[in-house]
Amino acid sequence: MKTILVVGGSKGIGNAIVNQLKDTHKIINFSRSEVDSHPNITHYSVDITKDELPDLNEDIHGLVYCPGSINLKPVNRLSLDDFRNDFEINVIGAVKVIQKYINQLKNNDASVVLFSTVATKLGMPFHASVAASKSAVEGLTKSLAGEFATKVRFNCIAPTVTDTSLAEKLLRNEKLKENMENRHPLKKYLKADEVASLASYLLSDASTAISGQVFPIDAGIVSLKL
DSSP states (O other), rough: OOEEEEEESSSSHHHHHHHHHTTTTTEEEEEOOOOOOOTTTEEEEEEEESOOOOOSSSOOOOEEEEEOOOEEEEGGGHHHHHHHHHHHIIIHHHHHHHHHHHHHOOOOOOOOEEOGGGGGGSOOOHHHHHHHHHHHHHHHHHHHHHHTTOOOOEEEEEEEOOOSSGGTTTSSHHHHHHHHHHHHHHHHOOOHHHHHHHHHHHHHGGTTTOOSOEEEOTTTTTOOOO
């Protein structure tokens, strides 16, 4: 049974990934909140931006880094600390985890899945901070995929708006939900399980020829104009 380290598995997309994998994989979860109890889940209470990471003796066959931010403001209302905080959560946190466990990942021909956003490809007002940090995640993905090409696969998923607590302000009433659906050519936004299914595939042996890629899952908003 393979072991997958999920950072941020208590909520949203991370929790959907945990739920999809927990019956067939051993899951190590890092998050501030606990996940539901399951025989295959080991939980560590970790604030990824502040805490020291625990030493893990287990083999690690996959890593998913799920923490993110949606800090939407006009650029003149974004402080430099806003940019720093978004970069800390999205980029430095991922680097911190990868550096800590890279030897265990290398020993197991592992797969690493990071997360970006459609806002790196589509110019969207008020997304300056999150788009900047997620663009860095995409660059990190490609660079590390090259550096560890024969040992560890690195890929990135770039979702559009997903129905999670992180996006609750964007989907806080029926009118906003309807508007969000209509903005997308496929007339929908995402459910966490849809994104989790792509992550599960990229972690699996079915994707061993895929590395250094950024996968948009966007309901057509970037690539289609109807």
